[in-house]
Amino acid sequence: MECKKDENKGHCTCTYDCPRRGLCCECVKYHLAKRQVPGCFFSKAGEASYDRSFEHFAKEVLEKKI
Numbered sequence: 001m002e003c004k005k006d007e008n009k010g011h012c013t014c015t016y017d018c019p020r021r022g023l024c025c026e027c028v029k030y031h032l033a034k035r036q037v038p039g040c041f042f043s044k045a046g047e048a049s050y051d052r053s054f055e056h057f058a059k060e061v062l063e064k065k066i
Helices: 005-011 024-033 044-048 054-062
Strands: none
8 A cells, every 4th residue: 555645744733743644653653652643533632631641532532632
């Protein structure tokens, strides 16, 4: 499968300057290995907190922020 890195960058909401920007498969793999969720899965405020934990993601889901 061809990576659409440039297209992905246009949709990436992560505010952290990351070498995986636009490489969604690498981003997901990286965060799962750390027991985290990528920033683009969070609300704008949730992403800005830089807390990528499963617990923080679940809290946002339960609070209907995402």
